[in-house]
Amino acid sequence: MATLSLALRSLWNRRVTALLTVAAIAISVALLLGVQKMRVAAKDSFASTVSGVDLIVGARSGPINLLLYSVFRVGDATANVSWETYQKIARHPDVAWTIPLSLGDSHRGYRVLGTNADYFRHYRYAGKRELTFAAGKPFADLYDAVLGADVARQLGYRLGQQIVIAHGLGAVSFARHDDKPFRIVGILSRTGTPVDRTVHVSLEAITAIHIDWQSGVQALPGQRVSAEEARARDLTPDSITAFMVGMRSKVTTFTMQRAINEYRLEPLLAIIPGVALTQLWELVGVADTALMVVAAFVVLAGLLGMLTAILTSLNERRREMAILRSVGARARHVFSLLVVEAGLLATAGVGLGIVLTYGLMAAVRPLLADRYGIFVQLAGLNVYDLGILGAIIGAALLMGLLPAWRAYRNTLADGLTIRI
């Protein structure tokens, strides 16, 4: 204890250097901890994009590709699933519900999703959260649209406004379905998932706006079908892009998956979202591992700064050590004084780093949730975090051995003679 209080007072005497050292360690610790927290938050957010769905079914391609276009609205389907096949699977006794997904059009860069009322009933994200309406209600009329939270906010849309859907996926499109405008009847609450960036319409609406189109071009003016005329037609689609399946019993999921994958009449692919999400995360996760490595090196730089500060202080403190020796301090006291000093600096740095991390997280949390849909939990430190922080302090103590050893040798060489 003699050395602890001495080390504290000695550090306080050199408080400017000590505080700068602590600040450097704190910033590096905050970076590391921040990256770690963000990594967990991003992964959670990623994993919670879709839940409660047992299978996603699309035309045969790769699992990640299917996941990307059906859930993340990224990329395109190479082929569609026929309506007959969809109906056949949807009516299977083991299947509780299905959500059809029809993609391919967009509105000012946001994807348009054709689906049905089951989407609002069965879609789940982040555990068991349901989609809720910030305003309005699900689509009822053929030309009704429901907007995701981002779409409404970014484009400043309100209920009752009319919007026109563009053909294809470009942000600026020349082929527009402007003869069949949609009315906004609902705006969803924020989910932090790609749902926020989606315009939802009914499957029938997708058929209706394409009724007089062929090979990506609308028919000549004389042969067009007006919005009102379209209502009278049979709007059952020929095909859909993909669909989500909820099973009556989880046990049958694998059997159903295999049955779909081996379906002979049409090349299909069924994926389990959780498995595909994990595969996709492994791909994306390389980037965050790289970030973690960078952060670890920043911590190392912070600790090396501390080592430099202690080593440079040694020469001017030879007198201090000699005085301590003259009043009975043993060489090991001098040794432990410096190790304790390194430990104190690192502990203070880690402590301040934790405060900094939580302060920053509290500050940017609303922004992250708002802009990127990443929900950062202000939960306490978990065992892994504590392990990292413990390792930092441990590394600092190890580094402290170097100045301690040098001071030890100095003090043996100097004895009681005090050199100025």
Add this chain to the structure above:
Amino acid sequence: MTNGQAAIALEAMRFAWPGKPLLLDIERLVVARGERLFLRGPSGSGKSTLLGLLGGVLTPAAGEIRVLDTKLPNLGASARDRFRGDHVGFVFQMFNLIPYLSVLDNVLLPARFSRRRAERAARHGAPAAEAARLLAALGLGEAALLARNVTELSIGQQQRVAAARALLGAPELLIADEPTSSLDHDARRQFLELLMAECREQGSTLVFVSHDTTLGPLFDRDLSLAELNRAAPAGRAAARAA
């Protein structure tokens, strides 16, 4: 005088720094308990080295050093450190104090490292009270002074704080290495008188080293290190004459 009463006994003690010629070669030096010895010598004559040997920081190349009947060369490094902390107080020429500790904490330093000194300092109450008593005895009686930063003190005050620290817990041996050389004449005299009075009070043996020969008469015994040391030119002459 028997060995049992000697505070210090050197016997055929020789010391040289590594790679240097023989610096100290002392045939015999005995200091009685309670004696106040003045050891004079010019700088570079090996005074500080001798004090390092007496304090157990250095070990001799040959010969015997007994302090308080303990053979220092026989002890391990850690045991010598502990012995020094328990039984020896030091006052140096200047910069004796730890700059980041208050006056009181500087005086209490020996009690931090030596339980024996802490216990002895607590005989009449708390160690802090003993520290205050010593400071008062050395003319630093103001209570406000205790909490002061040592860097705010004058040199003379600093030396008295150093003396109070060396005396805390009544060590049997007090070693002073040019403690007055940075003081002016009046302060020097006053400091010495206070130091000696307190040594007498506590029964401590005092070994006082200085190049200032005018101080010699104030002590029980006045010795020249140069004459004592057979490795020095004057010592060789003295040895031949004897």
